[in-house]
Amino acid sequence: xxxxxxxxxxxxxxxxxxxxxxxxxxxxxxxxxxxxxxxxxxxxxxxxxxxxxxxxxxxxxxxxxxxxxxxxxxxxxxxxxxxxxxxxxxxxxxxxxxxxxxxxxxxxxxxxxxxxxxxxxxxxxxxxxxxxxxxxxxxxxxxxxxxxxxxxxxxxxxxxxxxxxxxxxxxxxxxxxxxxxxxxxxxxxxxxxxxxxxxxxxxxxxxxxxxxxxxxxxxxxxxxxxxxxxxxxxxxxxxxxxxxxxxxxxxxxxxxxxxxxxxxxxxx
Numbered sequence: 520x521x522x523x524x525x526x527x528x529x530x531x532x533x534x535x536x537x538x539x540x541x542x543x544x545x546x547x548x549x550x551x552x553x554x555x556x557x558x559x560x561x562x563x564x565x566x567x568x569x570x571x572x573x574x575x576x577x578x579x580x581x582x583x584x585x586x587x588x589x590x591x592x593x594x595x596x597x598x599x600x601x602x603x604x605x606x607x608x609x610x611x612x613x614x615x616x617x618x619x620x621x622x623x624x625x626x627x628x629x630x631x632x633x634x635x636x637x638x639x640x641x642x643x644x645x646x647x648x649x650x651x652x653x654x655x656x657x658x659x660x661x662x663x664x665x666x667x668x669x670x671x672x673x674x675x676x677x678x679x680x681x682x683x684x685x686x687x688x689x690x691x692x693x694x695x696x697x698x699x700x701x702x703x704x705x706x707x708x709x710x711x712x713x714x715x716x717x718x719x720x721x722x723x724x725x726x727x728x729x730x731x732x733x734x735x736x737x738x739x740x741x742x743x744x745x746x747x748x749x750x751x752x753x754x755x756x757x758x759x760x761x762x763x764x765x766x767x768x769x770x771x772x773x774x775x776x777x778x779x780x781x782x783x784x785x786x787x
Contacts, residue, residue: 720751
């Protein structure tokens with residue numbers, strides 16, 4: 520009887536692999552894409568200006584709890600805010616929807632590879648020999664993903680309200696308000712749709728709908744909702760990237776219109 524020989528896997532050094540494909544392209548693109556978004560969103564959040572234009576409000580600043588624009592819920596900067604500390608309405612709220620993306624299952628796998636090389640790609644050596652996992656600090660905090668989901672769902676409705684308000688324009692002379700649609704209205708509406716596709720296709724949302732049911736097929740309401748969420752989940756990576764790009768573009772559009780660089784095109 521012939522004996523089959525099996526070799527044990529060999530520990531690889533950082534970047535070592537027998538793969539011949541361009542495995543480094545994906546982590547590189549992810550690194551550049553996420554880095555660009557982080558740099559721009561951080562810069563935009565600290566500006567504290569040029570985030571509104573007429574009925575438009577940048578999603579980076581929504582909801583505007585305190586601020587100088589007519590969109591502010593509670594008026595100008597609060598008196599309790601330290602005078603030496605930079606104030607921007609975005610700094611009060613941006614961490615909440617941002618928390619959903621940081622703890623998202625897809626984004627974890629993406630930035631673990633791209634930023635931490637853990638590992639850089641499948642069957643590619645990583646710079647550490649031990650496996651930390653997500654059962655120790657600081658990665659243990661990833662378990663709060665589901666709670667950020669609850670907050671993000673509220674933000675979807677807030678942004679949908681912003682898109683509705685973006686359909687009502689005030690005449691600068693008569694001060695009367697009338698229905699209309701501008702290019703910015705479409706930009707903000709598409710932003711809600713894309714963020715909704717990302718949020719409601721989240722793994723945690725699927726679990727929220729039907730994860731605790733023993734027999735999902737008998738749930739007349741939750742079963743079709745679960746199927747719809749599963750359909751969105753199949754393209755979760757695409758929703759994650761397109762919505763990330765579009766939310767940044769929405770801020771760019773409102774900002775450049777506010778600065779007078781772009782002119783909003785009124786369709787109706």
